[in-house]
Amino acid sequence: MSNIESVLVENRVFPPPEAATKGARISGMDAYNALCDEASKDPDGFWSRLARENIVWNKPFTKVLDESNAPFYTWFDDGELNASANCLDKHMGTAAENKDAIIFEADDGAVTRVTYKELLGRVSQFANALKAQGVNKGDRVLIYMPMTVEGVIAMQACARIGATHSVVFGGFSAKALHERIIDAGAVAVVTANFQMRGGKELPLKSIVDEGIAMGGCTTLKSVIVYMRTPTACNMVAGRDTTFAEVLQGQSTDCKPEPVGAEHPLFILYTSGSTGKPKGVQHSTGGYLLWAKLTMDWTFDIKPSDVFWCTADIGWITGHTYVAYGPLAAGCTQVIFEGVPTYPNAGRFWQMIEKHKVTVFYTAPTAIRSLIKAAETDEKVHPKNWDLTSLRILGSVGEPINPEAWMWYHRHVGGERCPIVDTFWQTETGGHMITPLPGATPLVPGSCTLPLPGIMAAIVDEVGHDIPNGSGGMLVVKRPWPSMIRTIWGDPERFKKSYFPEEMGGKLYLAGDGAVRSADRGYFRITGRIDDVLNVSGHRLGTMEIESALVSMTELVAEAAVVGRPDDLTGEAVCAFVVLKRSRPVGDEAKQIANVLRNWVAKEIGPIAKPKDIRFGDNLPKTRSGKIMRRLLRSIAKGEAITQDTSTLENPAILEQLAEKL
């Protein structure tokens, strides 16, 4: 039975355990419904109450939502605040001051602790260093860092001086980096010489050098390098300096710069349905409000909690639930440098025991790979560790199949911890549809209900509501504070991608298909409806991979990329390729496929490598020359072709493409 089918027959319900409802911020469904009522009866009153209660404002706002230039909505526009002050300074003089903000565990197991007070000092010092490097309020800083305390410090320091950061995941290529430096107009790059993953030292700085060498980075003035390991790296005189050098002589005091609520806190690039990644621009006020509030609501976070989100700071999850949310909430968080399978696949469980983690937040793809590991090797099964500190589990990034949900519930959560299956996106800034641990009865595989104030719905192509029980497109009917503000430098694309005219121009189109259950009205996400793939919870555009393939001009004539379901990674990339030479077979085909895989890794990053590559003399096309992607999807899945192929110009091609290497 496929994942989708098994979700369809899911009828197990897990009410919240008493331990979770007792003392919870939102305890029971009545409390949830009361908040939803407040939000729908008086949205302005609801949001302004929350913004006043959860954010420290330098200048209070008088306006809440401004719709006059829709869909370019603004929130709390005339208010002023500083995001870093809301994460750090706010805790000074409180009980949080001397508690650990971060417990950092390095790849090799070494543990470093940083209190809130120490973190404030280090962020301030780096903020002063950035200023000394000529970084000003409003400038963009590109961050290409490993999972380290310094990565978070770099982000917080930008926020402190009002610079806009753009973090690029350490697995992206030099070319991806180059495009982002130029698109964002970055004045500085903060990077590390190397990153440590799974016992290996992997280069970062040399990739930065390679990216800059591609030319055209005219705005870039300096590169600041954190020496993660003792190994030397190339340093360009006049441009590159180490962390130690820039910090030298800088004070650990730096007054946080108040910025307008709409000031761009960050730009984060993500894949869309064209070849060019989108620079998703987020605000300061609305974004931070939601980061703090969702920590409180979704994770019911308490000052005594040890929170661990395993996401990298290169993704939105690492922004909201590593760099900002946990600090704004004032809990202790674990930051992990390494990978879940090193030195063995028991690493997560061992770390939960060691650091007494209470709230654990990870991706289904990690759970699935650890299930597989535990099934083949008893020694890495979670039962070998004491996981009783856990009280809440979270899932993010892709649908969690009920089998994985049940295993997570049983073997990690000891049948005691609610699982919050959080649906959201880079564009939404924080959780949108998710259970509340002290309120929502859980159904495996369902992200259940929208958070209070989030007007999620399912509609047809023209924006009309679809009844429960039938599938349609997921939309959000009203603006919310942490929503994407625009696509950096491309407002037209923002409008077209997210607020399509066909739907009236006012509904936020998530790009996902969804269905609500007939009985409870629970949402279940059925997957992307556009040309975006989700591989191990990472977003990839099919067009992006296609353009990478065809950019190998001497070899590739044409390429089409589709996704197919994969037990481990959720979806896998499948590429159909026509070469400029004759169609290869046997070992030669395998060899060329590897060349193409490595090329994609170089162009985009290793995460985009196609798992399957099939060669054909041509691609299936209609007489008008349009590639029939639905046929390719069937072939990729290994399904028999049942669709009508009468419009196909070259039906014989299907057999060729079905041939595995």
Ligand code: PRX
């Ligand atoms: O398809 C949905 C899927 O991930 C997409 C967003 O990807 P990204 O912007 O990279 O952000 C990932 C982390 C928030 C969505 O459009 N997705 C995310 N969470 C879930 C999900 N699909 C099903 N269930 C989820 N909980």
